[in-house]
């Protein structure tokens with residue numbers, strides 16, 4: 001079965017064709033990073049307009065590089081939410097029009113579920129129960145996945161997402177957007193001892209939630225108190241910023257890996273999944289790989305870690321395979337819950353079957 005995936009939830013216009021649920025035929029990504037970089041973050045209105053400019057070309061290229069015409073696909077999977085509503089609308093409207101004109105089934109996909117499925121292409125099949133840590137610019141959530149497409153939330157950020165903290169700190173330091181890759185690179189050359197005592201992450205007793213806004217505030221204060229100047233265009237970062245990056249990154253990783261270790265200890269999984277843009281982080285990958293889990297750790301290669309449509313197609317595959325068709329009334333959802341199970345104490349309670357939201 002050939003699935004066309006379409007993703008437009010944030011600042012990547014993406015389309016992909018996958019075969020049999022885990023083989024990528026094409027994976028086309030048009031990034032808008034250059035458009036948003038001068039603003040230090042994604043500007044929603046600019047994102048919507050750019051998706052409009054690119055969507056036809058991106059979908060055409062995904063199909064033609066796969067040697068397919070539109071009629072050659074068996075179904076469409078499109079990101080329904082969460083994300084920027086104007087941006088989502090572009091991909092969703094385009095996908096619905098295609099499904100209508102071709103008379104093919106369409107499924108609306110939760111973007112976070114897409115990130116979970118991003119590991120299916122380059123790893124052995126996921127064994128369940130699995131634990132997934134999805135860390136991106138918009139989300140930091142720990143899931144228990146007792147069986148395919150069943151999700152219970154073990155912990156989530158109470159304020160900023162980890163990627164958001166990276167992007168905000170990078171903006172403050174004049175390091176551009178997105179902040180993750182550049183801070184990661186600097187951190188590798190820095191000394192985390194420089195601000196280790198100042199940057200600490202709160203420990204929320206007993207639960208597996210995250211919080212990054214206190215760390216962000218501590219960085220802002222440290223920068224002010226130590227008279228650290230932002231990097232000017234064309235200049236490279238000095239030792240103070242390199243060391244700050246290392247201290248900041250060490251705390252982020254400590255928090256993420258600490259909660260992940262607790263989750264694995266409480267609910268021993270057969271697979272550990274690390275995905276979402278921040279899963280590109282070299283230090284995080286190393287720390288999770290070296291955490292000594294009995295279960296194998298799966299993460300995607302960098303191109304599949306940040307937003308792409310192959311992962312959306314992969315999440316759509318099992319739904320299309322069992323004959324789901326969400327029809328033409330599905331709506332874009334700025335916030336969209338993935339959990340269809342609840343964890344009460346350590347007991348898993350079914351909240352209902354997995355259903356798309358319209």
Ligand code: KG4
Nearest residue numbers: 136137138163178180184277278281306307
């Ligand atoms: O998954 P993604 O492409 O978009 C969302 O769904 O949010 O994630 C983008 C985020 C950005 O915040 C970016 O700074 C972060 O992932 N990121 C990284 C790295 N590469 C990308 N954060 C830390 N280290 C990296 N190497």
Ligand code: ZN
Nearest residue numbers: 136277306307
């Ligand atoms: Zn994402």
